[in-house]
Amino acid sequence: MSTPKTVVAFHAHPDDEVLLTGGTLARLAAEGHRTVVVVASDGAMGDATEPGALVRLDELRASARVLGVARVHHLGYADSGHGAILYPDPPDRPRFMRAPxxxxxxxxxxxxxxxxxxxxxxxxAAGGYGHRDHVRVHEVGARAAELTGVRVLEATVPREPVVRLGKALQAVRVLRRYDFSDASWFGSPRAAITHRYDVRRYAGVKQAALAEHRTQLGKGRGGLFHRMLVRMPTPLFAALLGRREWYVEPRRD
Structure with missing residues (x-):
């Protein structure tokens, strides 16, 4: 993109903007393009005025500033959560999965x-790793593209190396709850990936943006994963998440 463009990045929850597209957003902003992050849910399970919801959106805005994002917009939905249970809607807004x-x-x-x-x-189409809010982002993004005619690139990760890593970790009794024998729920086959975006120069920016999501550095598996990413040396972070970001451009019939 040689002349300045405007890119809207649509995400499910605060912190997804970093993990899936942080390097892309930082590079685009550094090259003079306008970037906008739209998040479907506020990442909170309770009322929109409760501290958890307000803090997560504040963290998103702080992350966006690090990435050079010009605007952040919340579509107004609540987090649907991950797992078999879909909790009741908060009193003031529906969970993203219940929104038409x-x-x-x-x-x-x-x-x-x-x-x-x-x-x-x-x-x-897999929403990266099968999370229901992420799959709904794919569905909503595809429909919004139909309504507007905007070009779409779908963030993804190459499936094959992740499957190899997942099976290796399961051999030492890690990630046992995931089924890697049929990995259609995760990422995209390498052959389906149409764009590979070099973001190596922005690995440090991406890591710094992730560090702004402080509520995600707490206890539990997710918190452990985020803490490891934020605290590891930047060259190691770059090797794991900071070299390339991948996209699929869907075919238009």
Whole structure:
């Protein structure tokens, strides 16, 4: 993209903007393009005025500043959570999974049209790793693209190396709850990936942006993963998450 463009990155929760597209957003901003992050949910399970919800959106804004993002917009939904149970809606907004796709797509389309966006970054059909809010991002992003005609690149990861790593970890009794015998729920085959974006110069920025999501550095498996990423030496972070980011451009019939 030689002339300045506007890119809208659509994500499920605060911190996804870093993990999936942080290097891309930082590079685009550094090269003079306008970047906008739209997040479907506030990443909180309770009322929108509760500290947890407010803090996570504040963390998203802080992360966006590190990445050079010009605008952050919340579509107004609550986190659907991960797992078999879909909890009741908070009193003031629906969980993202309960929002009609058409309604959510029109909210996203309004931002795309207001920004006169040249490109929408969304998720692949698996939502990266099967999280229901991520899969819904794919569905809503695809419909918003139909409504606006904007070009779409779907963020993904190459499936094959992750499957090899997952099976190796399971051999030492780690990640046993995931099924890597059929990995269609994770990422995309290498052959399906259409764009590989070099973000090596922005690995430190990506790591610093992730560190702004302080509530995700707490206890539990997710917190352990985030703490490891934030605290590891930047060259190691770059080797794991800071070299390339991958996208699939869906075919248009």
């Amino acid at each position: 796709v058409e309604e959510a797509a029109r909210r996203l389309a309004a931002v795309i049209e207001e920004e006169r966006a040249d490109l929408l970054l969304s998720y692949d």
